[in-house]
Amino acid sequence: MASSGKSSSAKDISPAVIKRLPRYYRYLGELMENDIYRISSKELSQRMQVTASQIRQDLNNFGGFGQQGYGYNVEYLRNEIGKILGLDKENNLIIVGAGNIGQALANHQQFSSNGFHILGLFDVNPRLIGMTVHGIEIFDIDTLEDFIKTHDIKIAALTLPKSMAPDIAKDMVKWGIKAFWNFAPVDLNLPSSVTVENVHLAESLMTLSYRIHSLEEE
Amino acid sequence: MASSGKSSSAKDISPAVIKRLPRYYRYLGELMENDIYRISSKELSQRMQVTASQIRQDLNNFGGFGQQGYGYNVEYLRNEIGKILGLDKENNLIIVGAGNIGQALANHQQFSSNGFHILGLFDVNPRLIGMTVHGIEIFDIDTLEDFIKTHDIKIAALTLPKSMAPDIAKDMVKWGIKAFWNFAPVDLNLPSSVTVENVHLAESLMTLSYRIHSLEEE
Numbered sequence: 173m174a175s176s177g178k179s180s181s182a183k184d185i186s187p188a189v190i191k192r193l194p195r196y197y198r199y200l201g202e203l204m205e206n207d208i209y210r211i212s213s214k215e216l217s218q219r220m221q222v223t224a225s226q227i228r229q230d231l232n233n234f235g236g237f238g239q240q241g242y243g244y245n246v247e248y249l250r251n252e253i254g255k256i257l258g259l260d261k262e263n264n265l266i267i268v269g270a271g272n273i274g275q276a277l278a279n280h281q282q283f284s285s286n287g288f289h290i291l292g293l294f295d296v297n298p299r300l301i302g303m304t305v306h307g308i309e310i311f312d313i314d315t316l317e318d319f320i321k322t323h324d325i326k327i328a329a330l331t332l333p334k335s336m337a338p339d340i341a342k343d344m345v346k347w348g349i350k351a352f353w354n355f356a357p358v359d360l361n362l363p364s365s366v367t368v369e370n371v372h373l374a375e376s377l378m379t380l381s382y383r384i385h386s387l388e389e390e
Numbered sequence: 391m392a393s394s395g396k397s398s399s400a401k402d403i404s405p406a407v408i409k410r411l412p413r414y415y416r417y418l419g420e421l422m423e424n425d426i427y428r429i430s431s432k433e434l435s436q437r438m439q440v441t442a443s444q445i446r447q448d449l450n451n452f453g454g455f456g457q458q459g460y461g462y463n464v465e466y467l468r469n470e471i472g473k474i475l476g477l478d479k480e481n482n483l484i485i486v487g488a489g490n491i492g493q494a495l496a497n498h499q500q501f502s503s504n505g506f507h508i509l510g511l512f513d514v515n516p517r518l519i520g521m522t523v524h525g526i527e528i529f530d531i532d533t534l535e536d537f538i539k540t541h542d543i544k545i546a547a548l549t550l551p552k553s554m555a556p557d558i559a560k561d562m563v564k565w566g567i568k569a570f571w572n573f574a575p576v577d578l579n580l581p582s583s584v585t586v587e588n589v590h591l592a593e594s595l596m597t598l599s600y601r602i603h604s605l606e607e608e
Contacts, residue, residue: 194594194596221577256600280490280591282591373500378477379587380545
């Protein structure tokens with residue numbers, strides 16, 4: 173599926189491998205920032221605290237980018253992983269909900285450096301509408317349908333209260349949204365053709381609370 | 391683990407079950423908000439889109455709170471899960487890094503309603519120090535050691551740039567922090583006695599990008 177056409181089919185790749193790819197992408201970027209352009213699977217494994225054999229196995233899924241006795245070409249490998257992740261394509265998104273989390277996402281520099289372009293924020297609050305966050309305008313949520321359709325938006329971050337999120341998400345699917353980055357503390361229950369990545373902050377904090385209290389009792 | 395002492399040992403519970411507990415906790419809270427005080431595993435399973443047998447298995451880990459022919463007592467079950475998650479204890483935390491994400495977390499109402507008390511934000515930026523966010527003061531990061539020791543803080547949210555996060559985290563472990571809620575896009579590489587919950591936003595967005603582009607090619 174990588175757009176180069178050289179790699180193997182994405183359909184054969186396990187979700188566990190896919191989940192590790194963004195981490196490879198991040199590490200390879202750090203290597204480039206430190207002017208390291210070639211790395212062996214052994215060195216990469218020490219840095220990432222993953223076994224060298226796992227790294228070789230993971231990267232073999234995509235035809236393997238390493239050369240015996242040379243190691244991996246860091247920039248080439250990062251670009252290929254970027255293509256697999258779809259980062260070489262236009263990734264326009266909108267943020268629905270311009271509260272604290274929505275605004276923090278709009279202010280986050282890292283997304284644009286990874287090729288994600290935030291085209292607009294949407295909210296119901298008249299005091300917010302018309303303001304800009306990091307150069308991105310906050311629009312009236314009533315204009316959402318039109319905006320999604322005219323800008324061909326496929327990805328939306330959802331940072332609305334849980335009481336509003338599920339209904340609006342259903343509408344947004346009708347208007348063309350295919351992927352939700354859901355920060356609302358609620359399950360969206362959408363058709364399986366829609367992909368949802370949940371970031372349930374309160375739940376991740378509870379997991380931490382569980383672990384710290386069970387450590388204390390050991 | 392559960393302070394009641396009636397439940398089975400937390401050490402036997404698989405991480406997969408633990409990961410599901412916050413979701414049970416959330417759903418049971420929603421039922422209470424809707425004045426539902428009793429529910430069968432079958433009804434709960436339909437709402438949560440998990441099989442009834444998984445629910446029974448999961449909850450049996452904690453001695454099983456259901457009664458044949460009656461179902462689960464929603465409030466009792468929620469309280470018991472809350473105890474297992476340590477939510478009945480004092481959960482004081484600090485936020486290190488008062489940028490966009492740090493401030494958004496401080497503004498997030500949901501944490502205090504779950505028993506987490508944010509005692510302070512910390513930053514290096516002199517323009518931020520002395521300000522308050524949602525009533526929480528932003529302190530000079532130079533006072534962090536003293537604050538952690540005098541307030542007996544165990545949990546810290548880390549919302550610093552990746553260049554600063556790993557070194558400060560190492561110091562914070564020396565000062566007594568046992569658990570990090572890490573938003574910095576970097577691995578902390580801390581001793582195994584310290585627990586880390588990573589929220590790598592850019593990576594979760596990349597996973598979404600991957601899924602939407604591979605859906606397009608199907």
